[in-house]
Amino acid sequence: MEAFNRPFLTGREFDYIAEAHAHGMLAGDGRFTSRCHARLEQALGCAKALLTHSCTAALEMGALLAGVGPGDEVILPSYTFSSTANAFVLRGAVPVFVDIRPDTLNLDERLVEAAITPRTRAIVPVHYAGVACEMDALRDIAQRHRLMLIEDAAQAYGAHYRGRPLGTLGALGCLSFHETKNVISGEGGALLVNDATLLRRAEILREKGTDRSAFFRGEVDKYRWVDVGSSYLPGELVAAFLLAQLEQGDEIRRRRLEIWQHYHDGLAELEARGSLRRPVVPPHCAHNAHMYYVLLPSLAARQAVIGQLRDAGVQAVFHYVPLHSSPAGQRFGRAATPMPHTDAAAERLLRLPLWIGVDRERVLRSLVDALQAISAPR
Numbered sequence: 170m171e172a173f174n175r176p177f178l179t180g181r182e183f184d185y186i187a188e189a190h191a192h193g194m195l196a197g198d199g200r201f202t203s204r205c206h207a208r209l210e211q212a213l214g215c216a217k218a219l220l221t222h223s224c225t226a227a228l229e230m231g232a233l234l235a236g237v238g239p240g241d242e243v244i245l246p247s248y249t250f251s252s253t254a255n256a257f258v259l260r261g262a263v264p265v266f267v268d269i270r271p272d273t274l275n276l277d278e279r280l281v282e283a284a285i286t287p288r289t290r291a292i293v294p295v296h297y298a299g300v301a302c303e304m305d306a307l308r309d310i311a312q313r314h315r316l317m318l319i320e321d322a323a324q325a326y327g328a329h330y331r332g333r334p335l336g337t338l339g340a341l342g343c344l345s346f347h348e349t350k351n352v353i354s355g356e357g358g359a360l361l362v363n364d365a366t367l368l369r370r371a372e373i374l375r376e377k378g379t380d381r382s383a384f385f386r387g388e389v390d391k392y393r394w395v396d397v398g399s400s401y402l403p404g405e406l407v408a409a410f411l412l413a414q415l416e417q418g419d420e421i422r423r424r425r426l427e428i429w430q431h432y433h434d435g436l437a438e439l440e441a442r443g444s445l446r447r448p449v450v451p452p453h454c455a456h457n458a459h460m461y462y463v464l465l466p467s468l469a470a471r472q473a474v475i476g477q478l479r480d481a482g483v484q485a486v487f488h489y490v491p492l493h494s495s496p497a498g499q500r501f502g503r504a505a506t507p508m509p510h511t512d513a514a515a516e517r518l519l520r521l522p523l524w525i526g527v528d529r530e531r532v533l534r535s536l537v538d539a540l541q542a543i544s545a546p547r
């Protein structure tokens with residue numbers, strides 16, 4: 170069986186975990202966490218990186234830093250994971266859903282301005298499949314309307330927009346190191362603080378509302394409870410595992426890109442014949458091969474292909490149930506636009522297994538065979 174996902178190991182993870190234990194400190198913000206922070210800051214050029222226990226946690230910190238409260242509105246795509254909206258709903262805010270672009274399946278920046286109301290506080294673009302949203306346009310809109318731009322870069326570590334790393338283009342960027350992403354620590358994430366004025370409060374929110382970080386830097390003589398907050402930091406075992414992965418980040422991307430390109434080249438002819446549509450990567454976007462997906466002609470075709478692939482021993486999956494049509498999305502949010510492209514992706518998108526070590530030939534051949542089987546006259 171070609172599984173949909175298998176977590177990749179670089180080989181150094183368990184040595185680093187043993188080292189963390191030998192240091193005699195397993196709680197958060199020890200040596201491995203510092204090394205992860207330094208590596209992320211150096212690789213991405215953000216003002217500050219703060220490890221969190223998930224991208225969900227980073228988004229929750231983003232909602233707190235944006236200061237959203239009951240009745241405030243946040244603009245985001247409907248075609249995304251629940252956490253993008255949930256982080257803001259926890260603060261009482263209303264997610265306002267906007268349709269996606271038909272090419273990249275990213276938030277359609279041309280529809281954002283019309284969705285802004287006097288209650289809008291933030292825009293949360295999601296870089297789907299590690300392909301950048303149109304950040305120049307979104308930054309311009311955010312600036313003119315004084316809205317905070319918070320990037321959901323969960324899928325986007327190692328990807329760029331006009332040469333700049335994703336997650337560093339908004340005031341805040343949220344990364345995920347969940348085992349299904351490219352660089353992993355099981356559960357894990359980071360908040361990238363790009364607007365330095367948010368840094369001090371970000372540290373406090375992450376450390377249970379205390380000024381512990383400032384205390385350890387010697388900036389205050391005792392540490393106290395100074396604000397709201399929670400515990401958003403991972404322990405050192407997770408940071409040790411993550412450091413091994415971050416050190417191999419370029420190699421992981423390179424190896425994933427090879428698989429992505431193999432699928433992409435192998436499906437060109439089927440696209441030309443109209444059997445499917447391949448991903449679109451605009452020339453100014455350098456993606457990270459987080460995902461390979463195809464758009465099939467219909468829901469029925471997708472279901473048939475998933476069945477054929479399963480019979481061939483290949484596990485292919487789909488996502489998302491759009492947030493605007495999900496039970497909680499209907500209860501807490503509202504759609505600001507019609508959703509033709511969101512609904513189409515939800516019905517027609519199919520994700521292929523993409524992990525280091527996957528039998529790419531078998532996956533590709535199985536998909537080609539499956540499409541032939543479903544189009545053959547019976």
Ligand SMILES: *Cc1c(COP(=O)(O)O)cnc(C)c1O
Nearest residue numbers: 223224225250252323345347358
């Ligand atoms: C994976 C993902 C998340 C959640 O990340 P966690 O680290 O699991 O909390 C949020 N948004 C998007 C778009 C994702 O793909």
